[in-house]
Amino acid sequence: MSVTLILIAANVVISLAALFAIPQLFNKGMMIPYRVVRENTWYELISSGFIHAGIGHLFLNMFVLFFFGMVLERSIGQGHFFTLYFSGLIVSSLPSLYRHKDNPEFATVGASGAVESVLFGFILLFPLDPIYIMFIPIGIPAIxxxxxxxxxxxxxxxxxxxVNHEAHIAGAIWGFLYLIVFVPNTIDHFLSVFGLI
Incomplete structure (x- = not known):
C-alpha cells in the first residue's frame, strides 16, 4: 500500500481524534519547545506533525501531500519517501525548538514541515512541471x-x-538536501531536465 495514503490516513484519524474526541491528545501531542527541553518530551517533534489546528489546516496539508507525495513516492521509492517524511518532521521542528526553547507560551502543530520536504523533493525532480494555485489560471513552473x-x-x-514559517523553510531546504545527499543521481536528473548534461 502507498506510504502517502497511510500517512494521510494517520494524520486524519489522529487529528480528528485530537480535535473532537480526545482533547488531552492534542495537549500531549503538540510541540512546546519549553516543555521538550525541560521534560525531555522529544516525541513531540514527531507527534506534533500528526495533529492539526483545525479542519482547514488538516485539509490543506493532506491535499498537498496527496498530489505531490504520490508522484514523489513512485519516483524515489517507499523507503526513501518514508525516511524523507519523518526526517522532515524532525528537521523542520528544529528552528522552532531552538528559537522558542525559553518561551513557555509557544506551541506548534501540523505536518507542514514534512509536507514541504515532500513538495520540494518533487520540485527538485520535476522543476519544470506546472503547479496550479487557486485563482491563477495558468500553471507556474515548479522551480x-x-x-x-x-x-x-x-x-x-x-x-x-x-503560521510556523520557520518549519516551512526548514522542511523545504531538507527536501532538497535529502534527495541530493541520499537519492542517487538526483543532481544528474535535475541538470538533464534543463539539457545541461
Whole structure:
C-alpha cells in the first residue's frame, strides 16, 4: 500500500481524534519547545506533525501531500519517501525548538514541515512541471513556485503570526538536501531536465 495514503490516513484519524474526541491528545501531542527541553518530551517533534489546528489546516496539508507525495513516492521509492517524511518532521521542528526553547507560551502543530520536504523533493525532480494555485489560471513552473514560496516564507517569518514559517523553510531546504545527499543521481536528473548534461 502507498506510504502517502497511510500517512494521510494517520494524520486524519489522529487529528480528528485530537480535535473532537480526545482533547488531552492534542495537549500531549503538540510541540512546546519549553516543555521538550525541560521534560525531555522529544516525541513531540514527531507527534506534533500528526495533529492539526483545525479542519482547514488538516485539509490543506493532506491535499498537498496527496498530489505531490504520490508522484514523489513512485519516483524515489517507499523507503526513501518514508525516511524523507519523518526526517522532515524532525528537521523542520528544529528552528522552532531552538528559537522558542525559553518561551513557555509557544506551541506548534501540523505536518507542514514534512509536507514541504515532500513538495520540494518533487520540485527538485520535476522543476519544470506546472503547479496550479487557486485563482491563477495558468500553471507556474515548479522551480519558480519554489523560489517564490521560499521568498514569501522568509519575509513572513519576520512577522508575528500563527503560521510556523520557520518549519516551512526548514522542511523545504531538507527536501532538497535529502534527495541530493541520499537519492542517487538526483543532481544528474535535475541538470538533464534543463539539457545541461
Amino acid at each position: 519558480i513556485f519554489g523560489v517564490l514560496f521560499l521568498v514569501y516564507s522568509v519575509w513572513a517569518s519576520k512577522r508575528e503570526g500563527r
